[in-house]
Amino acid sequence: MMHGRLARRLTGSVMTGLTYGAAALAILPLAVILGMLIVKGAGSIDLNFFIKSAAAPGEAGGGFSHAIVGTLIIVSLACVVGVPVGVATGIFLAEFGGGQFGFVVRFIADVLNGVPSIVIGIFAWTWLVRPMGHFSALAGGCALAIILVPILARTTEEMVRLVPNSLREAALALGYPRWRTSLVVVVRTAAAGIVTGCLVAIARVAGETAPLLFTALGNQFFSTRLKGAMAALPLQIYVYALGPYDEWHRQAWAGALVLIVLVLALSLVARSVVRAKRQHA
Amino acid sequence: MTDIPAAVLEPEAAPQLTAEERWRALKTVSPGDVVYRSVLTVLALILPLLLVLIAAELVANALPAASKFGLAFLTHSTWDPVSGEFGALPLIFGTLYSSVVALVIAVPLALACAIFLTEFAPRWLRTPVGTLIELLAAVPSVIYGLWGIFVLIPLLRDHLWRVGRHLLGWLPFFSGPFYGPSVLAAGVILSIMILPYIAAVSREVLLAVPPAQREAGLALGGTRWETVWRVILPYGRAGIIGAVILGLGRALGETMAVTMVIGNRHEVALSLLQPGYTIAAAIANEFSEAVSDMHLSALFLVGAVLFLITVVVNALARLLVWRVARGSAVGSTAV
Numbered sequence: 001m002m003h004g005r006l007a008r009r010l011t012g013s014v015m016t017g018l019t020y021g022a023a024a025l026a027i028l029p030l031a032v033i034l035g036m037l038i039v040k041g042a043g044s045i046d047l048n049f050f051i052k053s054a055a056a057p058g059e060a061g062g063g064f065s066h067a068i069v070g071t072l073i074i075v076s077l078a079c080v081v082g083v084p085v086g087v088a089t090g091i092f093l094a095e096f097g098g099g100q101f102g103f104v105v106r107f108i109a110d111v112l113n114g115v116p117s118i119v120i121g122i123f124a125w126t127w128l129v130r131p132m133g134h135f136s137a138l139a140g141g142c143a144l145a146i147i148l149v150p151i152l153a154r155t156t157e158e159m160v161r162l163v164p165n166s167l168r169e170a171a172l173a174l175g176y177p178r179w180r181t182s183l184v185v186v187v188r189t190a191a192a193g194i195v196t197g198c199l200v201a202i203a204r205v206a207g208e209t210a211p212l213l214f215t216a217l218g219n220q221f222f223s224t225r226l227k228g229a230m231a232a233l234p235l236q237i238y239v240y241a242l243g244p245y246d247e248w249h250r251q252a253w254a255g256a257l258v259l260i261v262l263v264l265a266l267s268l269v270a271r272s273v274v275r276a277k278r279q280h281a
Numbered sequence: 282m283t284d285i286p287a288a289v290l291e292p293e294a295a296p297q298l299t300a301e302e303r304w305r306a307l308k309t310v311s312p313g314d315v316v317y318r319s320v321l322t323v324l325a326l327i328l329p330l331l332l333v334l335i336a337a338e339l340v341a342n343a344l345p346a347a348s349k350f351g352l353a354f355l356t357h358s359t360w361d362p363v364s365g366e367f368g369a370l371p372l373i374f375g376t377l378y379s380s381v382v383a384l385v386i387a388v389p390l391a392l393a394c395a396i397f398l399t400e401f402a403p404r405w406l407r408t409p410v411g412t413l414i415e416l417l418a419a420v421p422s423v424i425y426g427l428w429g430i431f432v433l434i435p436l437l438r439d440h441l442w443r444v445g446r447h448l449l450g451w452l453p454f455f456s457g458p459f460y461g462p463s464v465l466a467a468g469v470i471l472s473i474m475i476l477p478y479i480a481a482v483s484r485e486v487l488l489a490v491p492p493a494q495r496e497a498g499l500a501l502g503g504t505r506w507e508t509v510w511r512v513i514l515p516y517g518r519a520g521i522i523g524a525v526i527l528g529l530g531r532a533l534g535e536t537m538a539v540t541m542v543i544g545n546r547h548e549v550a551l552s553l554l555q556p557g558y559t560i561a562a563a564i565a566n567e568f569s570e571a572v573s574d575m576h577l578s579a580l581f582l583v584g585a586v587l588f589l590i591t592v593v594v595n596a597l598a599r600l601l602v603w604r605v606a607r608g609s610a611v612g613s614t615a616v
Contacts, residue, residue, distance in 0.1 A: 012506035016401050022393030023402070026480065027413045029473045033420060033428050040431075088324035096318060101325075107599060108329050114527070114595030115335070116534025118561045119588050122568060122581065123335045126342060146331060153328065178310075179317030207421025210536040210561070214569050234423045238537060241427045249431070256424045267419045271412060 034260070041257030044250050053222040054236075058245050064255050066222040067236035070137070071259075073224060074216055074232055075206050077141025079198070082148035086201070087194060089149065090156020095182055097157070106157075109150040120146050121211035129215055137230035140216030144205040151201040159193030160186060196273045203266035207259060209234035233259045339585040346578035354582060360547040362572045367579035371547045373586065375464065375557035379539065380532035382468025382553065387476045388525055394476070395483035400509050411484070418477035426541030429470045434461040434542060437469070442554075456552045462544035465553040470538045475528040482527055486520030486605050487513060523601030530594040534587060536561040560587040 048063050055062025093106055124143035129135055163186045171181040187194070209232075212218070218235040219228075233255055240252035346354065350367060357368025398411050438461045449455045490513050498508030514521065544556020545566060560583045571577040 008504055008507065012504040015506045015510075019393045019397035019401050022390045023397045023410055023414070026390055026394050026417070026476055027410065030413055030417050030420070032432070033424065036428060036432055037424070085324055085327050088321055089328060092321035092325040096321065101322075105325050105328055107596070108332050110599045111592055111595045112328060112332055114530045114534070114591055114598075116536060116561055116587060116591055118534070118536040118564050119335065119339070119584055119591075122564060122584055123338055125568075126338050127334075149331075150328060177313050179313040182317065203419060207419075207423070209421070209423045210565060213565055217569075234421055234537075237427060238423050238541075241423075241430060241541065252427055253431075256427050259421060260424055263419055263421060264416060267416065268412075271415075275408075 037253060037257045037260055040250075041253035041255075044254035045257065049251075049254055053231075054220045055247075057243075058247070060247055062251070064233070064236060064251065064258065066219065067231040067233045067255065068258065069222070069224065070216070070219070070231040071206060071233040073226070074137050074140045074144060074212070074230060075202060077138065077226070078144035078148050078205055079202065081142055082145030082201075083152065083198060085145075086149040086152025087156050087198075089153035090194070090197075091160055091182070091187060093153065093157040094160035095186070106154075109153045112146075113150040113154070116210070117147055117208055118210040118213075121214050124211060125214040132227075134227075135215060135217035135229040137216050137226045137228065140212045140230065140232070143211035143215045144208060147208060147211065148201045148205050151204060152197055155197030155200060156190075156194050159190045159197060162193065163189045192273060196270045199266050199270040200274075203263045203270065206266070207234055207263050209238050233262075336588065339581055339588055343578060343582035343585045346575060346582040349575070350579075350582075354579075355586075358547070358549055362567070362576045365573060365575050367575070367582075369560070369579075369583050369586065371549050372558055372560045372563050372583055374549045375543070376533055376559040376561070376587070379464050379467040379471060379543065379557065379559060380529055382464065383471035383475055383532045384525065384529060386469065386472035387479060387528060390472075391476045391479035391524075391528070392483055392521070394480040395487055396509055396514075398480075398484050399487040400505065400513070411481075414477050414480055416477075417473065418481070422474070422535065422537040423541075425470050425474055425538035429466060429538060429542040433469060434466050437461070437466060453551055454553050457550075457554055459554040460544075460556075462542055462556050463554050464543060464550075464557040467539045467543040467557070467559070468553065470542055471532045471535055474535060474538060475531045478531055479524045479528040482524035482602060483517075483521050486517040486524060486602065489520070489605055490516050517605060519601045520605030523598045523603075523605070526594055526598035526601065530591050530598060533594065534561055534591050536565050540565045560584070 048061065049065075050063060050068065051065050052061070052063035053066035054064075089105065089109070093102055093109075096102060097106060120143055124139050124146065128139035128142055132139070167189060168181055168186055171185040172178070176185070212232050212235050216232055216235065217229040218239060219231040221231075223230050237252045237255045237259065240248040240255065243249070346367060350357075354367065354369055355373065356370055357366075358370045359366045359368045360371065361367070394414055398407055398414075402410060438459055442459050445455070494512050494516050495508060498512035499505070503511065539559050540562040543559060543562060545558050545562060546556040547558055547563075548555070550557065564580050564584055567576070568580050571580060
């Protein structure tokens with residue numbers, strides 16, 4: 001009897017210890033990846049990296065300015081197209097999403113969120129690149145927007161739902177019609193949360209490569225033409241990582257460091273705001 | 282304010298209104314409400330429309346290949362763009378195989394993380410550790426690929442395999458020479474990438490288990506571990522299976538990191554040390570350089586297969602997770 005009890009306690013302690021180990025093991029890759037990026041990338045980041053565009057293949061020097069600007073432009077395009085649709089869908093789901101149609105939209109948002117980004121890429125190619133006859137930043141932005149909308153819809157819904165009902169009732173009691181209650185009181189109260197949701201979604205799409213492969217295509221030269229092929233950070237990292245030159249590999253690490261700082265900063269800011277909001281609610 | 286009849290706001294001014302009529306006046310829907318709701322509904326219709334459009338576009342473009350090769354497309358292994366022969370078996374096999382390897386590694390770890398974060402970790406440790414694990418999901422795919430090429434593959438090939446060969450070399454899964462780019466490397470990278478998703482959703486599921494279950498388990502004399510293993514995990518089973526399937530969906534469609542480390546060879550091989558290929562990787566590599574219309578159509582066809590698999594897998598996962606944490610955004614926002 002005593003042995004049984006001891007064995008049970010021992011099992012408990014061992015398994016508890018194992019979960020500690022698993023958590024440590026799960027964090028390890030993040031630490032290793034960040035460490036490698038800093039070790040291999042930080043040395044190559046200088047002023048030239050931000051103001052020059054790609055050098056001729058195999059030659060030293062050059063920078064990532066065309067890719068950084070390209071990413072900013074393509075992601076902005078994605079926001080212009082995707083944010084209104086995503087936020088509106090989210091508000092719809094929170095305010096009128098109780099019925100069957102709401103269920104279907106919510107379900108489809110989650111399913112679309114799981115569709116591989118490469119499939120979104122070939123869809124954007126058939127809809128925008130093929131009819132237009134050439135690759136374009138515009139098509140890249142739209143492809144990213146398709147990925148952005150379902151994410152944004154669900155975070156917006158969650159944020160709008162966090163608004164306490166008493167606030168809504170107070171506005172209605174003051175004689176506001178429903179639409180003004182929703183827009184002026186509910187959505188404005190949730191605004192900080194919605195902005196945060198946008199940040200999360202932007203962080204997610206800014207690192208996407210696959211949907212840009214057949215839409216924005218990438219470009220070795222500095223370009224701001226929306227109707228032409230445009231470089232983007234993830235694309236440039238991909239090309240340089242697979243290329244044959246050491247110089248390219250060195251710059252790929254540097255580009256990756258810039259990209260991850262951008263993405264992690266966005267998601268960390270967003271996360272802290274969301275956490276504060278949830279605790280508040 | 283303007284939409285409410287004056288009689289309602291100042292009942293004294295209109296004494297002829299009965300209480301019942303006043304109620305009715307309050308309930309009227311203003312025209313603004315109708316417009317507001319219609320606009321939102323139309324915008325919300327875009328998502329379902331997109332899903333239908335994507336499916337239709339894939340099917341339409343895949344039709345030439347589908348009608349030429351039929352079901353044999355799924356069971357043949359020749360992929361020869363020059364002679365126009367296409368069979369997707371190696372792609373489908375590679376996609377499933379690398380994902381299964383990823384699940385085998387990631388599921389126990391992710392579950393242990395979720396249990397740690399909800400049951401065993403000291404309170405002050407939960408938020409920081411949870412955030413760090415979730416940040417793994419924020420790292421872009423291409424950075425995992427870069428890291429895979431220059432760090433993980435050399436590590437696996439030059440260090441771990443030197444030791445592992447003596448222990449595992451006799452298994453059919455580890456036969457043949459190991460050059461680096463392989464299904465094993467892809468599986469390891471994928472496991473790191475899907476771990477945060479499985480851990481985050483499982484954590485939400487475990488948090489949704491009513492405290493009474495936990496208390497009952499402890500009150501019956503179970504240790505904390507026994508309560509977790511025999512009460513809490515079985516209670517959240519549906520949700521946890523959903524979390525695992527969600528992770529599977531991510532792994533199946535992952536493109537860049539896999540393309541960079543799997544070796545990209547059209548071949549069915551049981552050995553994890555051999556190069557393989559996945560559907561997503563084949564599209565990424567061949568789509569913009571397709572040599573013929575049939576080649577392009579074959580790529581659309583595998584794309585459609587991938588789309589179908591991921592839609593089914595995700596739908597299943599959502600329904601399972603929703604059963605536990607009803608209608609919440611759990612796991613849908615990429616945590």
